[in-house]
Amino acid sequence: DADVTQTPRNRITKTGKRIMLECSQTKGHDRMYWYRQDPGLGLRLIYYSFDVKDINKGEISDGYSVSRQAQAKFSLSLESAIPNQTALYFCATSGVVETQYFGPGTRLLVL
Amino acid sequence: EDKVVQSPLSLVVHEGDTVTLNCSYEVTNFRSLLWYKQEKKAPTFLFMLTSSGIEKKSGRLSSILDKKELSSILNITATQTGDSAIYLCAVGTTSGTYKYIFGTGTRLKVLA
Numbered sequence: 001d002a003d004v005t006q007t008p009r010n011r012i013t014k015t016g017k018r019i020m021l022e023c024s025q026t027k028g029h030d031r032m033y034w035y036r037q038d039p040g041l042g043l044r045l046i047y048y049s050f051d052v053k054d055i056n057k058g059e060i061s062d063g064y065s066v067s068r069q070a071q072a073k074f075s076l077s078l079e080s081a082i083p084n085q086t087a088l089y090f091c092a093t094s095g096v097v098e099t100q101y102f103g104p105g106t107r108l109l110v111l
Numbered sequence: 112e113d114k115v116v117q118s119p120l121s122l123v124v125h126e127g128d129t130v131t132l133n134c135s136y137e138v139t140n141f142r143s144l145l146w147y148k149q150e151k152k153a154p155t156f157l158f159m160l161t162s163s164g165i166e167k168k169s170g171r172l173s174s175i176l177d178k179k180e181l182s183s184i185l186n187i188t189a190t191q192t193g194d195s196a197i198y199l200c201a202v203g204t205t206s207g208t209y210k211y212i213f214g215t216g217t218r219l220k221v222l223a
Binding site (some may be wrong): 033040041042043045048058088090098099100101102 | 142143145152153154155156159199201203210211212213214215216
């Protein structure tokens with residue numbers, strides 16, 4: 001079984017809809033991250049969390065919110081989706097050693 | 112502003128060739144530099160380089176960190192078609208709070 005899982009894997013939604021992307025991990029890591037990847041722009045950090053009570057904004061947090069429900073779960077919400085939020089979204093985790101482990105990604109299309 | 116720049120943006124070689132990918136960075140409070148390989152979806156970890164570990168090697172892949180030049184190279188010798196991927200460089204920094212900054216990647220295509 002994968003150590004970091006994301007649901008859904010693909011999603012099509014309409015402008016203005018609320019959508020939640022979920023991430024679960026079995027690696028026992030405290031640190032979790034949400035990134036988006038766009039062609040030519042690389043991976044950009046949206047939010048990160050170093051433990052259940054610690055949530056931090058990344059470089060592109062506007063239009064997004066997160067919830068760390070448990071050590072193993074970190075969800076990303078788009079309260080009112082817009083077309084420029086169409087992207088590939090990755091969840092990642094890391095422990096004391098800084099290597100990040102990535103989930104399989106969620107491909108989101110906002111019409 | 113912190114930034115990580117990778118070059119070249121893309122590269123096409125033939126099997127057996129040796130390639131060198133570059134990553135340069137400008138960050139405050141450098142902590143670590145990581146290399147990832149992204150084939151279809153999720154990036155997978157290759158190496159982590161720090162001030163105390165500036166050179167890593169695994170099979171045909173090797174990487175060196177040059178803290179004086181603020182850069183790193185990733186070498187792949189005797190390339191194979193399976194090496195075709197996007198190679199990402201990320202720098203860990205503690206400026207503000209701890210985070211990683213990714214470069215845009217180098218797309219490598221190895222032809223048979």
